[in-house]
Amino acid sequence: MPLETIHKTTGKQSVAPNLWDYEEVRAGFTWDAARGELDGLPGGGLNIAHEAVDRHLIQGGGERLAVRWLGKDGTVRDFRYRDLAELTNRFANVLRGLGVEKGGRVFSLLGRIPELYIVALGTLKIGGVFSPLFSAFGPEPVRARMEIGDARVLVTTETFYRRKVASWRSELPGLRHVLLVNDPEMPLIEGTSDFTDAMAAASPEFDIVPTGAEDMALLHFTSGTTGRPKGAVHVHEAVVAHHITGKYALDLHAGDVFWCTADPGWVTGTSYGIVAPLTNGVTMIVDEADFDAERWYRILQDQGVTVWYTAPTAIRMLMKVGAEIAHKYDLSAVRFMASVGEPLNPEAVIWSQQTFGRTFHDNWWQTETGGIMIANYASMDIRPGSMGRPLPGVEAAVVERVAGGGVKPLDRPMATGELALKSGWPSMFRGYLHEDERYAKCFAGGWYLTGDLAMRDADGYFWFVGRTDDVIKSSGHLIGPFEVESALMEHPAVAEAGVIGKPDPMAGEIVKAFVALKPGHEPGEALRKELLGHARRRLGPAVAPKEIDFRTNLPRTRSGKIMRRLLKARELGLPEGDLSTLESDES
Amino acid sequence: MKPDEIRRVVLEELSNIAPETDPAGIDPGADLREALDIDSMDFLNFITALHKRLGAAIPETDYPKLFTIDDAVDYLASKRGLGRPG
Numbered sequence: 001m002p003l004e005t006i007h008k009t010t011g012k013q014s015v016a017p018n019l020w021d022y023e024e025v026r027a028g029f030t031w032d033a034a035r036g037e038l039d040g041l042p043g044g045g046l047n048i049a050h051e052a053v054d055r056h057l058i059q060g061g062g063e064r065l066a067v068r069w070l071g072k073d074g075t076v077r078d079f080r081y082r083d084l085a086e087l088t089n090r091f092a093n094v095l096r097g098l099g100v101e102k103g104g105r106v107f108s109l110l111g112r113i114p115e116l117y118i119v120a121l122g123t124l125k126i127g128g129v130f131s132p133l134f135s136a137f138g139p140e141p142v143r144a145r146m147e148i149g150d151a152r153v154l155v156t157t158e159t160f161y162r163r164k165v166a167s168w169r170s171e172l173p174g175l176r177h178v179l180l181v182n183d184p185e186m187p188l189i190e191g192t193s194d195f196t197d198a199m200a201a202a203s204p205e206f207d208i209v210p211t212g213a214e215d216m217a218l219l220h221f222t223s224g225t226t227g228r229p230k231g232a233v234h235v236h237e238a239v240v241a242h243h244i245t246g247k248y249a250l251d252l253h254a255g256d257v258f259w260c261t262a263d264p265g266w267v268t269g270t271s272y273g274i275v276a277p278l279t280n281g282v283t284m285i286v287d288e289a290d291f292d293a294e295r296w297y298r299i300l301q302d303q304g305v306t307v308w309y310t311a312p313t314a315i316r317m318l319m320k321v322g323a324e325i326a327h328k329y330d331l332s333a334v335r336f337m338a339s340v341g342e343p344l345n346p347e348a349v350i351w352s353q354q355t356f357g358r359t360f361h362d363n364w365w366q367t368e369t370g371g372i373m374i375a376n377y378a379s380m381d382i383r384p385g386s387m388g389r390p391l392p393g394v395e396a397a398v399v400e401r402v403a404g405g406g407v408k409p410l411d412r413p414m415a416t417g418e419l420a421l422k423s424g425w426p427s428m429f430r431g432y433l434h435e436d437e438r439y440a441k442c443f444a445g446g447w448y449l450t451g452d453l454a455m456r457d458a459d460g461y462f463w464f465v466g467r468t469d470d471v472i473k474s475s476g477h478l479i480g481p482f483e484v485e486s487a488l489m490e491h492p493a494v495a496e497a498g499v500i501g502k503p504d505p506m507a508g509e510i511v512k513a514f515v516a517l518k519p520g521h522e523p524g525e526a527l528r529k530e531l532l533g534h535a536r537r538r539l540g541p542a543v544a545p546k547e548i549d550f551r552t553n554l555p556r557t558r559s560g561k562i563m564r565r566l567l568k569a570r571e572l573g574l575p576e577g578d579l580s581t582l583e584s585d586e587s
Numbered sequence: 588m589k590p591d592e593i594r595r596v597v598l599e600e601l602s603n604i605a606p607e608t609d610p611a612g613i614d615p616g617a618d619l620r621e622a623l624d625i626d627s628m629d630f631l632n633f634i635t636a637l638h639k640r641l642g643a644a645i646p647e648t649d650y651p652k653l654f655t656i657d658d659a660v661d662y663l664a665s666k667r668g669l670g671r672p673g
Contacts, residue, residue: 072618136626290620291627292651317627321647475628507628533606541605541626 003346006359006382015335017378019248022389029392031426034244038279045210048217048239049124052278053088054208056081065283069114070299072289077114081281084121087199089206091122094198098153098177102127102209103216105149108264109133109142109156109164112288115181115195116264119155120274124217124236127209131219131231134265134477138540139164140487141229145221146172148433149231153177155195158186164540213237213426219433220267222367223480225469231433232367238271239279241371241427245391246276249363249375250307251336259285259299260309266477267367268340271427272309276371282307293321297329304333311341313475313507315348315360320506323355331356336378338363341476342508343464346384362387364464366450367478368442370427374462386461387454395422398456399447406445416465419454420447470564472501474509479543481564487538488513488545491531493521498554498562499545502571513545514567514586516553523550551586558583588641590664597659600636604629615656637663 019025039055041047056062062082069077079087095106106123108130110116116132123130131149133142142164146154151174156165158180169175169191179195180188188194211217218234246252250272258277262268277284285303289295291314300308318326337352337360344362353359363375364387374396376388390396398417399407410417421428423446432439442449453465472479481499488497495518501509515531517523528548535544555563558581567586569576601610605623613622620630634645634653643666645653653659 136624293647294651313627317647325648475626504628506631510628529603529606533608536605536624537607541624541629546628546632 003350003384006349006353006384008379008381013335013378015251015253017251018253019251019377019392020379022377022380025248026392031240031393034393034426035240037247038240038243041208041210043210046213046236046239047124047127047208047211048236048242048275048279049088049121050208051239051243052275053081053085053121056281057085061281064281066278067114067117068283068285068303070285070287070289070303079114081278084117084278086204087118088122088125089204090199090202091118092125092206092208093202094179095123095126095128095153097198097202100126100128100153102211104128104152105131105219106153106155107131107133107146107149107151109135109137109154109160110181111135111157112263112286113181114286115155117274117286118199120264120270121278124211125206125208127211127215129216129219130270131221132264132270133221134263134542135160136540136542137164137265138536138538138543139167140538141483141540141543143168143172144229144483145231146175148228149219149221150433151175153179155179155181157181158183158189161189161192211236214430216430218270218370220270220367222267223471223478223483224438225471225480226482227438227480229480229483230435230438232267232370232429233431233433234370234427235430238370238427239275241425242271242275243279244393245372245375246272246280248391249361249372249377250276250309250338251378252277252280252282252307254281256280256282256306256335257285257304257333258282258307258309259287259303259305261287261291261296261314262309262311262341262476267370268309268311268476271371291317293318293325297326297331300331300334301329306333307336307338308334309338309340310360311476312339312344312348313341315339315344315352316506319348319351323351326355334358337361338375340365340372342473343385343387349382349384359384364388364452364462366452368429368448368450369421369425370429371425373421373425383457383461386457386463388462389460390421390462394425396420396456396462397422397447398454398462399449401444401449407447407449413458414455414463416453416455418468419450419452419462421450422446423448470500472499472509472511474501474504474511474542475507477542479511484511484513484535484539484543484545485562487535488515488531490538491534493517493527494531496554496562498564498567500564500568500571502547502568510547511543511545512547512549512571514549514551514554516551553584553586555582555586556584557581588664590660593641593663594656594660596640597637597656597663600633600640601625601656603636604633610656613656615660618654619656619659620654641666 361376
């Protein structure tokens with residue numbers, strides 16, 4: 001082990017961890033018992049919104065604070081569980097009025113404003129499928145996802161609608177309704193309706209449409225190496241995993257003030273920024289603003305945050321700002337800190353121990369897994385740099401693929417192989433929408449193959465090694481190179497494009513593009529800026545490249561595929577590896 | 588350096604990062620990150636570029652003082668050696 005283990009002393013913790021002893025809890029765990037911690041719909045069935053909101057009213061918890069929303073401008077808005085129930089009822093009625101039925105797809109393209117949370121839960125109440133889009137996506141990622149996802153309703157703002165939707169709206173006839181969260185002073189855009197007016201006119205009473213455990217509830221988009229974005233389908237039963245992992249991996253207790261800094265446009269911000277804290281009945285903080293170190297410390301202090309879930313990029317930015325700033329604030333309420341998005345570097349774990357007197361607990365999961373699968377726990381010793389051990393109920397292994405399509409677990413400690421999970425946990429994705437073959441390819445011999453390379457040490461801790469494919473992880477967000485390359489290729493000067501993740505001390509990786517030009521175009525600063533602007537306009541800042549380099553041509557395999565791996569090795573000055581498939585080299 | 592020149596540099600660097608926008612056309616008192624679709628990595632690159640161009644050290648805790656174009660110009664002008672009438 002590169003760094004010393006951080007030991008946990010039992011009995012020293014102010015609040016006894018829910019998972020008090022890893023081995024013991026794991027041995028006694030069953031998913032049936034986890035299901036028993038939820039209520040189910042009064043008339044039978046299972047619905048995420050009932051578990052997150054309505055059941056607390058039945059249990060007498062309606063007055064508890066569910067969401068405290070902090071606006072960019074200093075506004076604070078509080079929502080009790082009772083308020084959330086009423087508002088989500090109203091939105092469910094709005095959808096009913098629009099003719100949305102069970103299974104109807106409702107998309108959001110919103111910043112972290114209260115309406116986002118109301119839309120998510122109201123959609124689930126009517127048995128609809130909620131699909132959140134990240135507001136830093138440009139028009140093309142937004143359109144591709146809404147097209148694949150068969151969007152029927154979109155809730156967004158006037159600004160986002162004008163910038164990212166209006167230009168192609170008419171080409172998506174299935175999108176019947178657009179609701180805008182508007183500035184009341186602004187006149188309504190044609191073809192849209194006003195969210196606030198619709199809410200005001202809707203009844204605050206609603207009986208949740210009965211949904212079954214296997215009914216589709218959430219659609220989260222993710223990216224692969226090739227092809228279009230993939231819509232990972234999650235069902236209402238996912239709530240079983242959301243709830244229990246919130247309890248075990250994030251150690252949520254009654255009375256906690258929980259802050260998940262992730263945006264609901266990504267899966268973390270939905271599973272743990274909406275569902276898990278609410279099913280666990282805690283108070284969650286939502287901050288509308290983007291990262292700002294002092295603002296964050298002030299929120300932790302002033303809101304008395306007890307459990308904090310954030311990401312490596314943010315932690316590294318806090319490290320850069322320095323420990324002195326952290327020490328200006330009283331962070332003594334914080335009891336448990338966790339991190340997800342990409343492996344948390346050991347230095348950051350050590351830094352957090354030195355700076356806060358407690359460490360970040362790294363955990364691992366994916367859009368496809370729906371919830372945390374491998375984690376460091378409040379009660380378990382931490383090996384800095386390790387993602388921890390599988391959740392109770394989750395079986396993980398390091399495997400290698402064998403001839404004939406099967407897999408073989410590698411039992412030797414620290415053997416590198418593909419991280420695999422025994423299929424069948426409640427929040428496992430049930431498909432990639434319209435792509436059965438792509439879904440089937442993720443499984444072999446009863447295992448879900450994650451696409452991540454990992455090792456397991458002799459004591460069962462897992463260590464991330466890398467990816468088996470070319471997807472890019474930037475600030476914890478998965479970006480498919482193909483989506484970026486396609487946008488660049490739309491520019492008339494571009495003949496070919498290859499996109500890689502370039503290691504970056506802050507973001508983990510940044511998107512870097514290599515382009516070869518068509519005859520008649522000359523590389524230069526002006527064209528570089530034009531291409532950058534072109535990509536940003538289409539893809540938005542979260543997906544567009546941060547760097548563009550020109551090449552005369554790009555290395556290709558015999559089958560004509562661009563060898564991103566080779567572009568990356570050369571960018572980093574690494575060994576070029578096996579070049580036997582290289583047909584034409586770059587110049 | 589005069590505030591006008593500082594403003595020119597700020598606008599130039601913003602348009603290097605987000606060439607699809609017209610930084611001179613936005614409200615100079617508005618949050619430039621929102622107005623120009625600039626994410627946190629872009630913002631760090633903006634700060635680095637200003638440091639390179641102007642030689643001004645910008646500690647992380649001062650980043651919020653550069654969230655609008657007007658604030659950034661005022662802040663940079665107040666830095667020693669940059670804002671003196673030249």
